[in-house]
Amino acid sequence: MAAQRCLYVEIRSVNGLSSTPKRPYAVVSVRDREKNLIFPKEKSKVGKDGSSGLGFKFMAIFYINVASAQNNGLDLAVKLKSKRWVHSNDDIGVVCVPITELLEGFGDGTEDHEKQVTSKSIVTSEGTEEGTLEFSYKFGRILQEPPKELKKKFRRAKFKKDAKKLIRKLTIKGGFAAVIAMLTDLLQESVR
Structure with missing residues (x-):
């Protein structure tokens, strides 16, 4: 079996949205460039009605096949949505980050590293950038087989x-x- 690395992702907050959504939540997944899911989605709890910034404090864990991430272009995708009672949920926006970009600061997987914090622009459903998503991430050591x-x-x-x-x-x-x-x-x- 190919070498795996555990990716720990903590969604921290969303800032800078022009209108703050009611009852927001995040759906985190790992997918390939064709948007096929590689790993089951992780969904945060629905938040309370927000103010200018939305705090999540939500942790997701994924096991990444390192070779597949480098060859097939895997992305970490965070969809931000707003829960509605009557109609379907509203899409707030999405953040997609290549796994290879996240792997850059974590060496060959033989030693532990501190988690890193980053902010990425949110692309709304209209295709414009609005606001930022702050999250932290860390890769674990290389495993030969997932648990x-x-x-x-x-x-x-x-x-x-x-x-x-x-x-x-x-x-x-x-x-x-x-x-x-x-x-x-x-x-x-x-x-x-």
């Missing part, structure tokens, strides 16, 4: 994604009984 908890998390995320696709497909084609049968099969596979 067992991570493997379970991947299986659960894949199961949820597959189950949602099947429910949509089968509800249209075969009705409720077909959905139940397929979900039962999926559950039996995921237990193995």
